[in-house]
Amino acid sequence: MKPTDRPDDHAAPTQQDAIYARLRQWITVGRFLPGERLKIRTVAAEMGVGQMPVRAALQRLAAEGALVNVPNAGVAVPRLSLPEFDDLLQMRMLLEGEAAERGAARLDAAGLQALAAMSERMGQALAAGDADAYLGDNEDFHVMLYRAAGSPLLFQLIDTLWLKAGPVSNQLFETPEATGVLNDAHTDVVKALQRRDPAGVRRAVEKDIFVAGQFLRRRLQAASR
Missing domain, CATH: 1.20.120.530 (GntR ligand-binding domain-like)
Structure with missing residues (x-):
């Protein structure tokens, strides 16, 4: 370990990746419905993790088009025409x-x-x-x-x-x-x-x-x- 490293320096990305993968799988199997708003606090409580990595994972999924950003309301599952x-x-x-x-x-x-x-x-x-x-x-x-x-x-x-x-x-x-x-x-x-x-x-x-x-x-x- 380098002197500047902290024990959790590499743990956070690993946790974020795991949370992202789990949320992605939930979307894939239809755990969330079209139009459903995903509240960071609720999702974090359900997963038993902190809100920050959940927020990062949701934004990553929004960037991929799996979710959509809703002004002043976080993210939601998109509806298909x-x-x-x-x-x-x-x-x-x-x-x-x-x-x-x-x-x-x-x-x-x-x-x-x-x-x-x-x-x-x-x-x-x-x-x-x-x-x-x-x-x-x-x-x-x-x-x-x-x-x-x-x-x-x-x-x-x-x-x-x-x-x-x-x-x-x-x-x-x-x-x-x-x-x-x-x-x-x-x-x-x-x-x-x-x-x-x-x-x-x-x-x-x-x-x-x-x-x-x-x-x-x-x-x-x-x-x-």
Whole structure:
């Protein structure tokens, strides 16, 4: 340690990075809703940390477009217009379909077994009405499949889209007819993997995004009237 160093000189950035990563993940899985204002004091209390690193993390997320600055009111989760939502949906199908097909060609037997277990747990979570459990396994399912593609750049682009999609995606659980079909595509992914059919995996992922997107689009249309 250099004489000018203090024990906490390197701890603060590490804590800030961890808080940023956790908040980013919360946004990605839809823990916050579109239009919701994020109060620094409330978020800090929920995370059990100080307000300063939370403020820094929220501003970092606002700079990335995951949040928006509201004059005299801190930050909030952005709302998507219909054209923005349609563009997001199309880009997700394009990029995630590509990652799914590449990942399917490279996934090993242990990976397939893990995805099958996650799909089963997602079905159980939907039956129990446990949105948090479903969203957690859903994220892990897609992360594992897409990372298997072996393209960090492709995954980074997808991760950026998830930041924008997460808040609106959480509203699927306010649509009763959606919960009955949300896991169908994951079952199709597992079956296609078992057949060694990467193109089939791509179609299943595209179907997953498209079907969920139609439920969400109808909600956005109704809200915009």
